[in-house]
Amino acid sequence: MSDGDAHARRSHVVRSDSSDNREWLAGQPVCPLLQQHHIAHVEILEVREPFRMMRRDQSGTFMLACFGGRGTVLADGKWQQVAAGQACLLPPFVTNGMRATGKEPWRMCCVRYFESRESLPIVSQRSPVLGTYDPEPLRRAIEGLHAEAAGAALPSAMHLWTELVHAYVLRFAQPHQSDSRLWKLWEAVHQALDHPWTLDELAARACLSKEHLRKLCRRELGRTPMQQVTFLRMQHARHLLSTTDEKVESISRQAGFANPFTFSNTFKKWIGWRPSEIRRPGEGVHI
Numbered sequence: 001m002s003d004g005d006a007h008a009r010r011s012h013v014v015r016s017d018s019s020d021n022r023e024w025l026a027g028q029p030v031c032p033l034l035q036q037h038h039i040a041h042v043e044i045l046e047v048r049e050p051f052r053m054m055r056r057d058q059s060g061t062f063m064l065a066c067f068g069g070r071g072t073v074l075a076d077g078k079w080q081q082v083a084a085g086q087a088c089l090l091p092p093f094v095t096n097g098m099r100a101t102g103k104e105p106w107r108m109c110c111v112r113y114f115e116s117r118e119s120l121p122i123v124s125q126r127s128p129v130l131g132t133y134d135p136e137p138l139r140r141a142i143e144g145l146h147a148e149a150a151g152a153a154l155p156s157a158m159h160l161w162t163e164l165v166h167a168y169v170l171r172f173a174q175p176h177q178s179d180s181r182l183w184k185l186w187e188a189v190h191q192a193l194d195h196p197w198t199l200d201e202l203a204a205r206a207c208l209s210k211e212h213l214r215k216l217c218r219r220e221l222g223r224t225p226m227q228q229v230t231f232l233r234m235q236h237a238r239h240l241l242s243t244t245d246e247k248v249e250s251i252s253r254q255a256g257f258a259n260p261f262t263f264s265n266t267f268k269k270w271i272g273w274r275p276s277e278i279r280r281p282g283e284g285v286h287i
Helices: 032-037 136-150 155-173 180-190 199-206 210-221 225-243 248-254 260-271
Strands: 008-015 039-047 052-055 062-068 070-075 078-083 086-090 096-101 106-113 130-132
Touching (some): 008 136, 032 155, 039 155, 062 070, 070 086, 078 086, 078 096, 086 155, 106 136, 130 210, 136 155, 210 225, 225 248
Antiparallel strands (some): 008 039, 039 106, 052 096, 062 086, 062 106, 070 078, 070 096
8 A cells, every 4th residue: 555554553444345455455344335336445544653655546536534633635736734624535546645744643534436537536626625524424424334344234224324425425525505606617617628717807707806716715625716727627638638539739728728848747746647647557556
């Protein structure tokens, strides 16, 4: 997994099948019903310094909800702190990382999805990268699923626990109560990613002041408005690079970059790969 795996303690792990025989997964209970939601595994995890993990090519959306201590995650090309009462949602097929910080153990519940490059992940233009979140319902659902899968393993009971786990992830990933002005704005941006968007234009389209727009975006998405534009552009470019044979220069223009060199540098910062590397990815480090 990583150079910090020896410092990780997993109290509950449930996997969707028995095909992955890595040491920390071998022998853990199996719930095939997780596959209905494309979940690879769920876990409750505790790590301490100097735990550090890097994923070169994360193969599915990863949800982390913290209920103790603090650590940092590599998201959107920079390290960001995640503390108790917060959650982080990391999109698939990018370079991401985790590292424990502080004296107290970093405690979290995690849900790892597996998604193909051709499918649409649960991360959308409305999904936050980081935000406040009550981790207890997700934690209890994972504990319940683990107890059932390791015990009687009744399909009807495991189905209920699995549905709860997925529902609690979606509660964060696809918020239904987000400000309507924001999701309408990002729908418009998503339909015109090649447009040279500015903060003034974004604010005017949302009928908000620039400062109010900044506050809303920070609160609901964990990004600034212009960072959100870049996020949407990078996700669209990654999808095109993975599913089409279009030239990088063409994809660069579609993502709103007139200069392919600038596009390549931005893509490397946010995704962790050069655009040319997406079509010949190497082995990643997974958790």
